[in-house]
Amino acid sequence: MSPFIHEDFLLQSEPARKLYHDYASSLPIVDYHNHLAPDEIHQDKRFRNLTEIWLRGDHYKWRAMRTAGVDEHYITGEASSDLEKFLAWAKTVPQTLKNPLYHWTHLELKRYFDIDLPLNEQTAGEIWEQTEALLQKSAFSTRSLLKKMNVHVVCTTDDAVDTLEHHKAYAAESEGEFVMYPTFRPDKAMKVEEPESFRQYIKKLEEVSGIQIDHYTSFLEALRRRHDYFDSLGCRASDHGIEEPFAEEYQESELNRIFGSVMSGSRLSEDDIRKFKSALMHEFALMDHEKGWAFQMHIGAMRNNNTRAYQQVGPDSGFDSIGDSQIAKPLALFLDRLEVNRQLPKTVIYNLNPSDNATLATMIGNFMGDGIPGKIQHGPAWWFHDQKEGMEDHLQTLANMSLLSRFVGMVTDSRSILSLPRHEYYRRVLCNMLGNDIEQGIIPSDYDMIGQLLEQICYRNALEYFSYVDYPGQQK
Numbered sequence: 437m438s439p440f441i442h443e444d445f446l447l448q449s450e451p452a453r454k455l456y457h458d459y460a461s462s463l464p465i466v467d468y469h470n471h472l473a474p475d476e477i478h479q480d481k482r483f484r485n486l487t488e489i490w491l492r493g494d495h496y497k498w499r500a501m502r503t504a505g506v507d508e509h510y511i512t513g514e515a516s517s518d519l520e521k522f523l524a525w526a527k528t529v530p531q532t533l534k535n536p537l538y539h540w541t542h543l544e545l546k547r548y549f550d551i552d553l554p555l556n557e558q559t560a561g562e563i564w565e566q567t568e569a570l571l572q573k574s575a576f577s578t579r580s581l582l583k584k585m586n587v588h589v590v591c592t593t594d595d596a597v598d599t600l601e602h603h604k605a606y607a608a609e610s611e612g613e614f615v616m617y618p619t620f621r622p623d624k625a626m627k628v629e630e631p632e633s634f635r636q637y638i639k640k641l642e643e644v645s646g647i648q649i650d651h652y653t654s655f656l657e658a659l660r661r662r663h664d665y666f667d668s669l670g671c672r673a674s675d676h677g678i679e680e681p682f683a684e685e686y687q688e689s690e691l692n693r694i695f696g697s698v699m700s701g702s703r704l705s706e707d708d709i710r711k712f713k714s715a716l717m718h719e720f721a722l723m724d725h726e727k728g729w730a731f732q733m734h735i736g737a738m739r740n741n742n743t744r745a746y747q748q749v750g751p752d753s754g755f756d757s758i759g760d761s762q763i764a765k766p767l768a769l770f771l772d773r774l775e776v777n778r779q780l781p782k783t784v785i786y787n788l789n790p791s792d793n794a795t796l797a798t799m800i801g802n803f804m805g806d807g808i809p810g811k812i813q814h815g816p817a818w819w820f821h822d823q824k825e826g827m828e829d830h831l832q833t834l835a836n837m838s839l840l841s842r843f844v845g846m847v848t849d850s851r852s853i854l855s856l857p858r859h860e861y862y863r864r865v866l867c868n869m870l871g872n873d874i875e876q877g878i879i880p881s882d883y884d885m886i887g888q889l890l891e892q893i894c895y896r897n898a899l900e901y902f903s904y905v906d907y908p909g910q911q912k
């Protein structure tokens with residue numbers, strides 16, 4: 437039996453195979469959105485075993501394990517050993533068939549450890565031992581793993597109050613390796629619906645910005661300081677996780693009143709919460725516009741839906757789902773208010789509800805380009821859509837209703853350092869789609885033209901769009 441992950445995995449036609457092997461496979465990686473840990477990258481962390489490197493932060497796997505009936509003790513429980521957790525995952529893997537986890541698991545075992553065995557209860561012991569031995573080697577340190585995957589740029593996701601000490605230290609030390617930039621993520625500054633944690637956040641913000649925050653204006657000033665600080669460390673984008681786009685009307689005086697109320701511990705009305713969020717989103721977009729950053733919005737996740745689980749294991753642990761979709765009008769209004777004053781930044785919009793694909797693919801064409809190719813982007817298939825059909829849907833809609841050639845490409849959205857082969861996965865899906873089109877005569881068999889398109893989507897567009905500097909191989 438030939439191995440499941442073979443060189444033509446997912447490539448169903450001759451043109452697809454040619455496109456992938458001759459044009460896409462060797463392109464470097466620009467991973468402009470992920471959740472990798474900057475300290476692990478800076479400190480070049482080594483991992484003891486597969487549980488540590490693969491399972492610890494990856495709530496996609498946890499969710500599958502729960503669905504397969506694994507007891508929480510073996511998922512996030514502190515009393516179970518790494519080996520027990522791994523065995524629980526190994527038993528789960530065969531049950532993930534047709535979920536992207538099945539593909540990712542075997543692709544990652546193959547690319548990093550050259551393992552062809554399918555992971556299951558029987559093979560678990562052998563795979564555990566083989567990988568444990570390899571993980572001790574220097575070739576398996578965090579930075580080595582990123583270099584092995586030909587990564588040029590990696591952008592982490594960082595809270596607005598983060599010290600970014602690891603970004604700073606990494607930038608000072610690394611020589612000609614990949615670059616690591618932070619992303620400004622001020623979600624907690626918007627969370628006025630939880631007055632207690634909001635007030636604690638304001639304390640931290642005061643400390644790191646050196647600004648005493650006693651009203652809305654000084655609050656904004658402190659955020660602006662942080663934005664400047666992120667900029668000084670190469671940040672080229674902000675990112676906002678929002679359930680829906682906020683575009684309410686508000687008055688400046690109302691914002692001071694709302695800020696005062698939340699700081700005095702009061703619960704806000706739904707109306708006030710929405711006004712506050714609308715104002716902040718607008719301000720963040722203005723800051724990004726001033727600095728030429730890109731403004732990213734991850735829209736549509738309903739997070740932390742399980743109170744019992746939230747109390748036990750906290751946020752980002754696999755209890756989130758897709759929210760209802762009512763985004764077209766508020767999103768158009770939000771963007772238009774910025775456009776009208778010529779203050780619309782480059783914007784990347786990611787939707788979690790698949791019924792919004794066509795809405796976004798058409799909406800991104802509503803705005804002036806200002807000479808920036810693909811200024812408004814429909815972000816790549818994300819989270820629950822980070823799978824073959826999800827990517828194909830996104831790419832087909834984008835190609836039909838906008839310009840595929842201007843797309844800034846895929847991200848790993850990673851929660852484990854072993855997730856980088858998701859770029860390979862994506863490239864295979866993309867080449868397969870274009871290859872099938874060639875075979876059916878839907879697009880010409882002009883490999884140079886299509887090869888160039890692949891280089892743009894998989895690498896160059898993102899570099900140019902975000903204006904990264906100092907990445908390996910950059911022409912100065």
Ligand SMILES: O=C[C@H](O)[C@@H](O)[C@@H](O)[C@H](O)C(=O)O
Pocket residue numbers: 593677734752818819849851
């Ligand atoms: O945890 C959830 C998922 O990994 C991820 O898709 C989101 O966290 C998203 O990247 C975001 O930044 O909002």
